[in-house]
């Protein structure tokens with residue numbers, strides 16, 4: 556018997572839940588793309604995106620997804636044979652590194668286990684050993700969406716500076732943008748990558764790269780650059796269409812305007828706090844479930860966990876059974892687990908809870924309650940009191956936000 560009527564809930568790590576306000580802003584006729592409202596609105600969207608990123612430089616936008624931001628960043632800064640240091644802790648970091656290799660870039664990979672970040676000292680040691688220096692950039696992922704591992708970006712900057720190395724720091728913040736703090740200029744990040752469909756609560760279709768002035772000397776020498784991907788006209792357009800090398804993503808701009816209004820009405824610090832609070836509610840629930848049986852968070856240390864997505868390991872077959880039951884019988888779609896390599900073996904019994912963007916306690920507690928019911932229904936061993944633990948955390952205003 557399914558009880559899944561009412562509004563379905565998508566608890567996956569992107570696309571996230573789109574607010575009605577964003578959808579309404581997009582539900583309109585095509586605008587004038589030469590002058591007037593759209594042009595002014597675009598300027599305001601770029602300005603406010605930079606505020607979310609803590610950027611003192613430029614915004615570059617593509618009609619594309621996160622992979623477009625990956626390729627754009629590599630092609631605008633590098634040439635065939637250039638070396639980069641890729642810090643990976645899951646499938647997304649590995650995916651970006653693999654794309655770089657396919658472009659002919661010489662990738663040195665510093666692989667973490669997917670549950671523990673690479674130590675900054677290892678990064679510093681590799682850079683200190685690169686005396687020529689050959690490494691042009693360090694590629695890092697703030698939240699690897701497959702493992703839900705969170706990398707300390709400031710520690711990476713300190714490692715680069717500690718080695719006295721000129722490498723630039725590029726950060727994939729696609730999962731964490733507008734969910735977790737990003738202070739790009741203060742933290743010394745040279746490029747930050749984002750996309751519309753995660754913390755920005757807008758349908759997939761817009762890729763973003765935030766760049767600082769520290770990047771232009773690399774850009775000047777990058778022979779992988781091509782006219783369509785080129786940052787120069789997109790960041791400094793003489794004519795409006797040059798921002799997009801063609802037609803603007805008109806309706807995404809309307810949607811992003813509404814999403815940014817929502818973020819700033821709430822206050823960006825409050826948005827970050829809300830995500831931290833929801834994450835801790837999930838962690839408390841998981842601690843209770845994990846007290847008996849086979850459900851565990853992949854990342855054991857709270858300080859290394861994402862605030863936007865949580866990856867959970869299960870006994871064989873349970874992740875799939877639970878996802879199927881929750882979707883069919885309750886209308887909650889949980890995130891598919893992406894198999895993870897640890898170097899030694901492969902972890903493939905996983906599911907994920909996406910908790911990014913347009914989310915409130917009823918949505919989150921509903922998801923946790925449906926998982927709890929699923930565990931009971933399917934006879935999956937688990938500890939009691941998960942919802943009690945989550946609601947206590949909520950009732951304390953998430954004082955224990957670790």
Ligand SMILES: *Cc1c(COP(=O)(O)O)cnc(C)c1O
Nearest residue numbers: 620621622647698700729730750
């Ligand atoms: C979602 C995601 C991507 C890929 O984005 P697509 O839009 O699917 O191309 C890359 N990196 C991270 C960290 C992500 O969360």
